[in-house]
Amino acid sequence: MFKIGDYVAHYKEGVCEVMNIGPLNMSCSDKGKEYYTLRPLYDVGGTLYTPVDNVRRQVRAVLTGEEARKLIDEMPGIDTLWVENEKKREELYREALMKNQCREWVAIIKTSYQRKLKRLSSGKKSINIDEKYLSMAERFLYGELATALDIPKDEVKNYIIRQLDS
CATH class of the missing domain: 2.40.10 (Thrombin, subunit H)
Structure with missing residues (x-):
């Protein structure tokens, strides 16, 4: 309780x-x-x-600060939700989002971001479904990490990048 x-x-x-x-x-x-x-x-x-x-x-x-730092360290090894079928991928995104687990949000972010880069590099636009779930997963993940690490939410993305680069 x-x-x-x-x-x-x-x-x-x-x-x-x-x-x-x-x-x-x-x-x-x-x-x-x-x-x-x-x-x-x-x-x-x-x-x-x-x-x-x-x-x-x-x-x-909410994650503790230690759990948040461990999650960030583990991010490169978290699997993506790679499915070519749009409807199936949206279903996976929705299910992952509703599990209310940070690792699931990381998987959505990685998948959406990689798909976006792949589409843009081949001259295509990103897909709305990817953008929608990327935005929601980032909102949940960055909010929780900001709370756990006691940093402003708008600094979380750069914090993650710095930690992964070090």
């Missing part, structure tokens, strides 16, 4: 802060259940509610 003030990774909203824990005074909520009230860190104005029992695994603990 998380505590008020903890940061968690939400499967649809990214990093959130636990603002409250308890029953909700809403008609659509189960009065016998406790809920986390979550505030997304990188989306001002939103509030989320998710059951504390977390049966659907909607939230998990």
Whole structure:
């Protein structure tokens, strides 16, 4: 169970802060259940509610700084999701994104970025599906790494590049 003030990774909203824990005074909520009230860190104005029992695994603990640095070190070895069929690849992207796991987001980013470079080098445009999932995976990954490493989100990409180059 998380505590008020903890940061968690939400499967649809990214990093959130636990603002409250308890029953909700809403008609659509189960009065016998406790809920986390979550505030997304990188989306001002939103509030989320998710059951504390977390049966659907909607939230998990954010990586620690050590786990984040280890993940960055392992990035070159993380496999891509290389599938030629557009519909199949989109399905894989969607499934990977919903797993709410940083390694899956890295796989999406690597795949989308490599596909983009390959298409651009042969004079073609990048594909919207790749761009869409690249953007979402970067949003989730960079938000979590920023929180774990205590650096601004807009500096995460350059931080990763510097770490991988050293």
